[in-house]
Amino acid sequence: MPDTATSSTLVRGACxxxxxxxxxxxxxxxxxxxxxxSGNPAHTHTDGVLCAKVSKYTERTYxxxxxxxxxxxxxxxxxxxxxxxxxxxxxxxxxxxLGGIAQRNPQAILPYSYAGTxxxxxxxxxxxxxxxxxxxxxxxxxxxASAGGxxxxxxxxxxxxxxxxxxxxxxxxxxxxxNSIGSNLHFWRLAQEAKRxxxxxxxxxxxxxxxxxxxxxxxxxxxxxxxxxxxxLMHELIQHDWLDHDYIERHTLGWPALRERALQWSxxxxxxxxxxxxxxxRDLAHDYGQCLVRGEPAAIRLNYGMQRVHGGGNAARAxxxxxxxxxxxxxxxxxxxxxxxxxxxxRREALQRPDLLGNRxxxxxxxxxxGDILLHQGDASWGPKxxxxxxxxxxxxxxxxxxxxxxxxxxxxxxxxxxxxxxxxDTADHADIVLPATTQLEHWDIHTAYGHxxxxxxxxxxxxxxxxxxxxxxxxxxxxxxxFDDPCFADSDETLCRTAFDGLIDFDVLxxxxxxxxxxxxxxxxxxxxxxxSGRCEFFxxxxxxxxxxxxxxxxxxxxxxxxxxxYPLAMISPPARNFLNSTFVNVKSLRDIEAEPVLEMHPTDxxxxxxxxxxxxxxxxxxxxxxxxxxxxxxxxxxxxNGLGIWWRKLGLNGTNVNELTSQKLTDLGGGPVFxxxxxxxxxxxxA
Numbered sequence: 226m227p228d229t230a231t232s233s234t235l236v237r238g239a240c241x242x243x244x245x246x247x248x249x250x251x252x253x254x255x256x257x258x259x260x261x262x263s264g265n266p267a268h269t270h271t272d273g274v275l276c277a278k279v280s281k282y283t284e285r286t287y288x289x290x291x292x293x294x295x296x297x298x299x300x301x302x303x304x305x306x307x308x309x310x311x312x313x314x315x316x317x318x319x320x321x322x323l324g325g326i327a328q329r330n331p332q333a334i335l336p337y338s339y340a341g342t343x344x345x346x347x348x349x350x351x352x353x354x355x356x357x358x359x360x361x362x363x364x365x366x367x368x369x370a371s372a373g374g375x376x377x378x379x380x381x382x383x384x385x386x387x388x389x390x391x392x393x394x395x396x397x398x399x400x401x402x403x404n405s406i407g408s409n410l411h412f413w414r415l416a417q418e419a420k421r422x423x424x425x426x427x428x429x430x431x432x433x434x435x436x437x438x439x440x441x442x443x444x445x446x447x448x449x450x451x452x453x454x455x456x457x458l459m460h461e462l463i464q465h466d467w468l469d470h471d472y473i474e475r476h477t478l479g480w481p482a483l484r485e486r487a488l489q490w491s492x493x494x495x496x497x498x499x500x501x502x503x504x505x506x507r508d509l510a511h512d513y514g515q516c517l518v519r520g521e522p523a524a525i526r527l528n529y530g531m532q533r534v535h536g537g538g539n540a541a542r543a544x545x546x547x548x549x550x551x552x553x554x555x556x557x558x559x560x561x562x563x564x565x566x567x568x569x570x571x572r573r574e575a576l577q578r579p580d581l582l583g584n585r586x587x588x589x590x591x592x593x594x595x596g597d598i599l600l601h602q603g604d605a606s607w608g609p610k611x612x613x614x615x616x617x618x619x620x621x622x623x624x625x626x627x628x629x630x631x632x633x634x635x636x637x638x639x640x641x642x643x644x645x646x647x648x649x650x651d652t653a654d655h656a657d658i659v660l661p662a663t664t665q666l667e668h669w670d671i672h673t674a675y676g677h678x679x680x681x682x683x684x685x686x687x688x689x690x691x692x693x694x695x696x697x698x699x700x701x702x703x704x705x706x707x708x709f710d711d712p713c714f715a716d717s718d719e720t721l722c723r724t725a726f727d728g729l730i731d732f733d734v735l736x737x738x739x740x741x742x743x744x745x746x747x748x749x750x751x752x753x754x755x756x757x758x759s760g761r762c763e764f765f766x767x768x769x770x771x772x773x774x775x776x777x778x779x780x781x782x783x784x785x786x787x788x789x790x791x792x793y794p795l796a797m798i799s800p801p802a803r804n805f806l807n808s809t810f811v812n813v814k815s816l817r818d819i820e821a822e823p824v825l826e827m828h829p830t831d832x833x834x835x836x837x838x839x840x841x842x843x844x845x846x847x848x849x850x851x852x853x854x855x856x857x858x859x860x861x862x863x864x865x866x867x868n869g870l871g872i873w874w875r876k877l878g879l880n881g882t883n884v885n886e887l888t889s890q891k892l893t894d895l896g897g898g899p900v901f902x903x904x905x906x907x908x909x910x911x912x913x914a
Contacts, residue, residue, distance in 0.1 A: 236254060297318070339619040349576070367897045386563060400427065599633075628888075668696075
């Protein structure tokens with residue numbers, strides 16, 4: 226393939242979205258126009274197959290509502306009323322406002338970003354340099370994976386695990402907290418291959434998802450009870466001596482203490498907590514233990530849904546302990562995979578340049594509490610009130626918890642807000658200045674993955690539309706407008722791509738093929754060698770003993786346990802609608818037409834008790850707010866739990882809100898993550914509101 230889009234028909238790239246698969250892309254370009262995006266069949270992990278969302282990527286890039294010019298607010302915050310301005314006007318106004326605030330206290334400026342792109346360059350590189358030079362407050366990026374990541378790190382030593390391709394060889398696969406068909410398509414293809422070879426598939430999920438329907442067994446446990454189930458499985462492994470004593474002795478730490486704790490969790494006790502039958506737990510433990518007896522590999526595909534509750538970090542720890550008990554790590558098709566992102570030797574400091582801070586140590590603010598942050602008046606201990614917010618790669622008004630508080634924060638007239646965006650999202654509607662950003666088809670980037678272990682290079686396939694600029698170029702321009710003269714602000718995007726793995730990955734291979742594989746062992750912990758302080762799988766963590774007060778994994782009840790509030794008797798989880806990815810793609814008409822309207826799934830027994838019927842508009846509410854959606858009695862909800870599918874843009878919802886109107890800003894036990902699935906509600910007819 227030729228090197229440039231103008232002389233090529235196909236340009237190699239990578240999907241930028243927050244998904245484990247990180248697919249290799251091919252963009253067909255004719256006369257400078259992207260005609261079609263397809264998967265790259267040469268990439269083994271993704272094999273030329275794309276999800277329905279990304280296959281519509283040209284529809285998103287050429288969307289008629291794409292923001293193509295800088296905009297300045299003319300109406301009230303949230304109104305979405307703007308006028309077109311020039312780049313010079315936009316940069317001058319931003320530099321003047323930020324400069325004035327920084328003279329008083331740069332920590333009154335806060336960046337806010339997450340995974341609108343997963344790219345190392347457009348995600349954080351030049352932006353981090355800019356905010357480090359400025360001395361702005363730092364953002365703790367917790368909103369998705371921090372609890373599970375902390376749990377994994379304190380157990381295995383990092384976000385590490387099985388190599389995904391070997392799931393195809395497993396004889397038992399536990400799909401734990403994941404709707405793989407919708408959120409991890411290429412893993413599901415491997416699971417199906419294993420199933421054809423005789424593997425048993427078990428889905429552990431409160432919702433009867435599309436994945437659960439196609440597994441041999443579905444355990445519909447209550448939200449927030451995963452650690453109790455894991456401990457009960459340990460109980461049964463101990464009782465029946467389905468244990469690899471040699472592996473435990475050689476490669477684990479804290480087994481006697483974990484054994485004592487697990488023996489407190491009989492299947493009967495866990496069944497009561499989880500809302501399961503004790504026999505279901507015994508059967509699962511039997512299947513898992515028999516893999517040891519038969520010398521067969523047992524694999525766990527853990528995902529982030531199960532850690533979005535108060536005890537999410539402990540739950541991830543408990544599940545991550547299981548493979549060591551039966552020696553599953555001895556097999557390349559055995560173990561657990563939550564995230565593979567810790568395997569990458571990324572040169573983040575070279576990309577982000579924290580040395581630009583000098584001797585300054587700015588405060589760190591947790592993005593999961595952005596509502597409270599923006600409403601805080603500031604004080605001597607907390608620091609200054611946030612006076613300016615720069616949002617990129619995120620839509621916090623839609624995706625952050627307790628969005629009523631988030632909206633009130635963004636509505637502050639004394640808050641100067643800049644948003645880099647493709648569209649006028651709920652967040653962009655509250656901006657003072659909107660800057661038009663490029664999409665993945667229009668810029669360079671380099672990508673890791675958290676579901677496989679390849680590095681992927683993204684080349685621009687077309688020229689930027691209108692006056693759009695890449696994130697990196699926008700922050701270069703802002704640095705120049707602010708008078709920052711460090712040479713690092715002149716680094717090109719291609720230079721940044723090369724910097725990410727300088728000397729560790731052959732960049733010529735990336736230029737030639739579009740991807741390169743990390744040289745990793747097939748079975749990472751077959752002989753131990755965990756990345757923990759002890760070098761062992763740490764059932765007991767001294768670090769957690771000091772910081773959390775308990776070095777062992779345990780069941781930590783929800784902040785809002787089922788049955789704890791008679792006013793709100795239903796637990797609510799908010800898994801993604803299949804055709805959306807967080808709030809991305811919600812405005813792509815072909816995908817929104819499939820979803821049709823915001824949906825709440827409920828069990829028929831719970832609906833009958835409230836006099837509700839399938840297809841009617843209902844009000845879901847608690848003390849934090851209310852949300853209108855359409856009720857579906859489709860067999861996917863268990864009793865006592867409702868599923869509010871997300872994440873719709875608020876302004877496209879039925880009453881100008883979305884499901885995050887109901888979620889809270891409370892945090893997880895480990896990692897400071899959000900608790901989206903730890904939420905009690907009630908449901909009524911809309912007319913009864």
